[in-house]
Amino acid sequence: MAEEKKGRALATKAAANIPKFVRGNLAATIKAKQEGKKVAYAYIADGQDEIMRAMDIVPAWGESFAGVCAAKRDAEKYLQKAESDNFSRSLCTYATCTIGFDMIREEMGVDVVPDAPWGGMARPDMILGSAQLLCDPRFKWPQATQHYLRDVPVFVGAMYYPPFDPKLNHHDQEKFYVKYCTEELRECVRFCEKHTGKKMDWDRLAEIVELSDKTWDIFIDAYELRKAIPTPMDTGDAMNTMVPLTFNLGTQEAYDFYKELYDELKEKIKKGEGVASPEKYRLIWAGGLPSWFALGDFQYFNSKGATFPVEVTYRGCEKIERLELPKTNDPLEHIAWRWVRYWTHWYDKARKRPGSLPKVERIIEYIEDYKCDGVVFHSAFSCRSWHAGIIHQAETLKKVYREIPILILEGDIVDISSYNEADTHNRIDAFIEAVDAYKQRMRR
């Protein structure tokens, strides 16, 4: 996501452009203050991006800033600051990293913190959180932040989707879930109107929502080009190229970025350029946020002839037509349907294969479509959201699909103290041997 200390060769030009994007997003928060625009602390996958864009609210993404701090190996001072006020080291380190940063900014009494990685984030005018099935910090983090930014108003909406239950038909529940999400988005609009003093321009919102749909589509079109053998782009790059989708949804730049990526990948495929040459093993990054301070590990995989043509992480969208969204003239309801269906559209498949799970169906689909020979997860200790349940997914995959080699790496997203490079590389070596043996077995 950022220019990490240990250089990692980027296979695509598009990925090489990402640091500019990330820097731009951070700088925009600071520029906004000078221009009198409102800045909101925001959190990814909350469904509020388009509302902010339509109302000219500049988002300051805590997860992005914490990722930058981690990639630059400069997070420890913030983690320690948070710890000094009794935030446990076991809590989400994206959150504690930015809270530490906030504490320091408040103590300095400034809007912009000098010597913060890439200029840091500006002091926000509001905080937009969201309760959902995604994670507790999505509503606890805004609340904990307000402890230090007491005058800054906080909104926490909700964006739930029906949980998977093999015995219940989620289609029956979708309606009341979507109704709830829509109304919560409306609450969010009201909150933003109140704190910007501006009215929502609903036509503009509708246009932005349409642009987001197109961005979801072109993202998937581009990423599906990675099915090519050898793959022209792997997860190491995707941890960068996810930035526009994740942090700039609803902007023309995001759309254009994926259009360019699409063209670039087409070109690479035409020339037969792959991430690894020769490409010996194709792996799926089946879950878990990466260690931002150790993205070089993807290159280590590449050096063994292993590539990741596909990943679950940060593939936070789907081809719109596959979601079969009901028609609506209400852009908020459309956003709600889009998110609810994003999560539930693997449910029917999972129900058909006894003992399976939607998350596992998604992995199986990718293994098949992208012709993968092995599965890698990363378990980051400070985030339960993506990382609790990985053992179960791995076991279920073996049970309902096949005995494919699986590696579960352990570490953290931000906290470098959890990481040991030599151990990680040893485990990767052993895994590659297992994948090799598996491939040979499958050939027989």
Add this chain to the structure above:
Amino acid sequence: MVESKDLKGLAKVERYYNDYGVRTKELKANGKKIIGYVSALGPVEVLTAAGVVPFRLKGNVDEAITKGDAYMETIVCPFVRNVFDAAIKGRFDFMDGMVLPHLCDSLDRTSDVWRDYLNLPYFHFFNVPHVTDEPSIEFMKEILKLLISTLEDYTGNKITIDSLRQAILLHNENRRLMRSLYDLRKNNPPLISGTEMMKVLVAIMGIPVEESNELIKEIIEEVRSRKPSLDRQKKRIMLIGDQIDSVAITEAIEGSGAYLVMDDISIGSKMYYQDVDEEKEPILALAERYLRKLKIPTTFVDTGGTYQENLNARFGHMRKYIEEFDVDGVILLVYKYCDPYGFEVPAIKSYIEEIGVPVLYLEDEYSTSSLARMKTRIEAFLEMIA
């Protein structure tokens, strides 16, 4: 062996605490269905109305996790891991089903694990939202109705408005009785010790509400007739935390020379200090109680006013307890990997300290393995406030 029915009051509590689930097993043998639950989100009224026995799961702080780690990551909160470990080892074999609430990530993200490996005849993930505005109340009503329909399908019994009302009355009575028992801790010295109270809290969470009501009446009578001791010198402590359900911690506090006089924990006052409105339509009344009245860190509260107003709305009850129970010091015990509590430690701590009451914050596992270290910290704290 003495039958449970031959015991009364605190003697019965002792039996139920030491052999947790003993009464539930008897009920099961008599043909009752047992449904487990794990947090203050219950919802016990609905289970009672369904004609099943609500049985709250607990782990064992003296027991190491030996099987659970093969299924569940160690980054999950230690309470959840410990209870799951007990469940997978067959400790709750008498259980017919479970309602797992959406309390926190540790439960939400492991709900598939509970469902798929315990393989109970009934399992439902009760998707309680974290927000409390009007749309959330409407949503909460929907998910209560969904819970009700799954229970009806499973038991074959209809849950009627009348049966819900009946259950609400019984549980409100239960809460009223428990508050009377809590009142006996207001004395100085308190008439019932923190350790005895912990045993009561655990004992009654595994039995039907009607039996619980009878038992609490007996306990109140027994405790009221006690002659208070004359030692009024000890400091009065309140314990705050989530899933604390063992006397290990109460003994550590009281063994260090203090009275544990009040709690704000999940099996304690959080269960008993807010009633369901008996006048309102039952599903709405339940939605409001669980979403708006219950004081837990997993419901987001914002008044739209100042930060101080938000703090009052979130933690005002703690200050009220401090005043009513004449508390001298607070111990805030939070488990590692608990995001909901972990993120509010600085806010709770400063909110209480602002009124001149010191707070000892302890981060721990759900295990007695670190008890010696905790005890040292508690002793130092008591010395400091002496």
